[in-house]
Amino acid sequence: MTDKLLLRALAGETLPTPPVWMMRQAGRYLPEYRATRAKAGSFLDLCYTPELAAEVTLQPLRRYAFDAAILFADILLVPQALGADLTFVQGEGPRLSTVTSVADLARLGPVDDIDETLSPIYETVRILRRELPADVPLIGFAGAPWTVATYMIAGRGTPDQAPARRLMYSDRATFEALLDRITDATIHYLLQQVRAGAEVIKIFDSWAGALPGTEFAKYAIAPAKRIVDALRAEHPDLPIIGFPRMAGGNYARFAVETGVQGLALDTSVDPAWAADHLQPRTCVQGNLDPLLLVQGGQALTDKTKETVRAFANGPHIFNLGHGITPDASPDNVHRMLEAVRG
Numbered sequence: 001m002t003d004k005l006l007l008r009a010l011a012g013e014t015l016p017t018p019p020v021w022m023m024r025q026a027g028r029y030l031p032e033y034r035a036t037r038a039k040a041g042s043f044l045d046l047c048y049t050p051e052l053a054a055e056v057t058l059q060p061l062r063r064y065a066f067d068a069a070i071l072f073a074d075i076l077l078v079p080q081a082l083g084a085d086l087t088f089v090q091g092e093g094p095r096l097s098t099v100t101s102v103a104d105l106a107r108l109g110p111v112d113d114i115d116e117t118l119s120p121i122y123e124t125v126r127i128l129r130r131e132l133p134a135d136v137p138l139i140g141f142a143g144a145p146w147t148v149a150t151y152m153i154a155g156r157g158t159p160d161q162a163p164a165r166r167l168m169y170s171d172r173a174t175f176e177a178l179l180d181r182i183t184d185a186t187i188h189y190l191l192q193q194v195r196a197g198a199e200v201i202k203i204f205d206s207w208a209g210a211l212p213g214t215e216f217a218k219y220a221i222a223p224a225k226r227i228v229d230a231l232r233a234e235h236p237d238l239p240i241i242g243f244p245r246m247a248g249g250n251y252a253r254f255a256v257e258t259g260v261q262g263l264a265l266d267t268s269v270d271p272a273w274a275a276d277h278l279q280p281r282t283c284v285q286g287n288l289d290p291l292l293l294v295q296g297g298q299a300l301t302d303k304t305k306e307t308v309r310a311f312a313n314g315p316h317i318f319n320l321g322h323g324i325t326p327d328a329s330p331d332n333v334h335r336m337l338e339a340v341r342g
């Protein structure tokens with residue numbers, strides 16, 4: 001049996017204390033991250049410099065006894081590797097060249113060429129597998145096709161993903177061709193991460209909740225299932241975590257139809273409902289409100305313990321319901337870990 005608690009939970013084991021990691025655990029709330037990022041020059045330079053990307057991946061593990069590391073990269077590297085122009089504007093977020101027509105789609109490069117851009121990411125994975133402690137598994141990841149498409153269509157983050165939903169209604173053929181291209185690229189990218197040493201894969205569908213109920217199966221479930229099936233064909237035992245954020249009741253259907261071993265729960269999911277409806281067949285991960293790591297105090301301790309208790313009767317990975325924010329206090333992470341491990 002493996003001593004990697006995260007893998008045991010994903011295999012369905014109910015553990016006395018859940019393994020713990022945090023979304024965005026390598027990030028701006030840590031002064032050492034800000035220093036390495038400054039040294040790299042920009043966020044994208046940091047992602048594409050394997051030694052520095054490995055360094056920021058390891059930083060949170062030196063401070064905290066987390067049970068997993070997550071590769072430092074970004075979901076928008078895949079569109080960039082397909083030929084989209086990508087920049088991160090300080091304080092504003094990503095900007096990309098847009099894809100809204102057949103002509104735009106034709107300008108994207110072939111999936112076979114994406115490693116020309118993405119090979120440094122695989123090198124980061126190889127470095128991490130050498131340097132991580134033996135009991136800490138490495139999580140690789142990619143964005144889900146719908147979420148990645150929302151950025152490619154709008155050219156930026158949007159509050160309601162309206163540009164992507166409008167393309168879905170106005171030109172379904174182009175919309176679906178774009179999703180297919182992203183899905184193919186994502187399969188290739190994730191297989192390369194696993195070949196380089198990633199032990200778990202997480203698929204981030206951060207905007208799954210913006211899909212109308214009737215489209216959720218087509219554009220959240222079906223692409224995720226295609227990715228899961230393709231990874232399993234080469235790596236039958238690979239654990240995969242899905243994160244259809246804000247999917248509500250669709251979480252249950254997502255789990256059954258994609259066959260993921262793990263479901264990352266967003267902050268809105270009631271743990272009692274998830275324990276009854278999701279945990280009997282799938283390991284759940286989550287779902288503390290990240291704001292509590294800004295707030296701290298007794299509320300942080302109480303809510304952390306409440307989350308652990310709610311999921312104590314089945315396989316559970318303790319995490320936040322979304323990424324830790326730059327204004328969170330590093331000391332509060334210690335407080336959270338003490339509350340989880342009691």
Ligand code: CP3
Nearest residue numbers: 023024025026027043070071072073074075093204206323
């Ligand atoms: O530690 C980790 O979790 C691993 C690294 C990671 C990053 N982004 C680093 C990052 C992961 C897994 C992601 C995923 C990601 N990226 C998602 C899905 C998860 C989610 O949060 O919903 C999305 C939607 C993105 C796209 C993205 N990247 C945006 C919209 C932004 C700008 C907003 C922001 O938070 O600054 C980023 C930048 C980004 N990605 C940062 C980090 C640490 C901050 C960049 C900086 O240092 O300035």
